[in-house]
Amino acid sequence: MRLNLHGVVRAGHPLPGPARSDAARLVVWEDLALAVSPRPADRDVTPHDATQHLLTLSALVRQGPVVPLRWGTVAEDDESARTEVIRPLAHHLRAELDRLEEFVEAHVYLRFDEETALQAVADDPARWRSRGGRGLTDRIKAGEAIARDVVAWRQARADELLGPVMRYAAEVQALEEQEHLEERRALLVRREDLPVVQEVIGSIAVAGVDCRLVGPLPAFTFLRAVSKGVNDRGQESRWGW
Numbered sequence: 001m002r003l004n005l006h007g008v009v010r011a012g013h014p015l016p017g018p019a020r021s022d023a024a025r026l027v028v029w030e031d032l033a034l035a036v037s038p039r040p041a042d043r044d045v046t047p048h049d050a051t052q053h054l055l056t057l058s059a060l061v062r063q064g065p066v067v068p069l070r071w072g073t074v075a076e077d078d079e080s081a082r083t084e085v086i087r088p089l090a091h092h093l094r095a096e097l098d099r100l101e102e103f104v105e106a107h108v109y110l111r112f113d114e115e116t117a118l119q120a121v122a123d124d125p126a127r128w129r130s131r132g133g134r135g136l137t138d139r140i141k142a143g144e145a146i147a148r149d150v151v152a153w154r155q156a157r158a159d160e161l162l163g164p165v166m167r168y169a170a171e172v173q174a175l176e177e178q179e180h181l182e183e184r185r186a187l188l189v190r191r192e193d194l195p196v197v198q199e200v201i202g203s204i205a206v207a208g209v210d211c212r213l214v215g216p217l218p219a220f221t222f223l224r225a226v227s228k229g230v231n232d233r234g235q236e237s238r239w240g241w
Helices: 047-061 078-099 114-121 125-129 136-161 191-202
Strands: 003-010 025-029 032-038 103-112 169-174 182-190 209-217
Touching: 003 047, 003 078, 025 078, 032 047, 032 078, 047 209, 103 114, 103 136, 103 191, 114 136, 136 182, 136 209, 182 191, 191 209
Parallel strands: none
Antiparallel strands: 003 032, 025 032, 103 182, 103 209, 169 182
């Protein structure tokens, strides 16, 4: 049976949830293990399957370090999982598990009210008027300039609001696909500090901004790639690490 591969953990890592036919299990090789689940052969993969992949990883990371795999990574059977995934990259995987021993990823989202943002950058109405003439091209350029001002203000305001949280973050990364009025950042925090981070985020009560935290998550954002995409045997990794 083909397998969905979720992530690499240490052998003996606790498994989440009740035992079911479609639940994750561990395929062990020496001191490492792959969390896997059966890949349905009688139906197409659905968004629910992708969600379940993330939920499985998020449950695993609550109990210890996980090196997550991208959704859609598969193996033909247990032996393929051992010989094609774990064994060639065992040294790198052990190093990543050691590095992530105490850490989880969390995402913070700050959504700013449009009126609040525009008021913040419109400290001088003449500043806006001076940016464009009467023509369409001038007005487009003025609008683009204002949009850049809003983004710069959003980032600076996020730095200010998240200041108390940054002391708990070992690493921070801006997330891609930022919306115009939403600042999204990934934080690498100690597992034991996550409740404190959640409390601090929850205490941000400022007019014109909605703040929320999602976590714990597997550390997708902070994984370190194998040097030049080469595995322990000097071969290029087919898994994209």
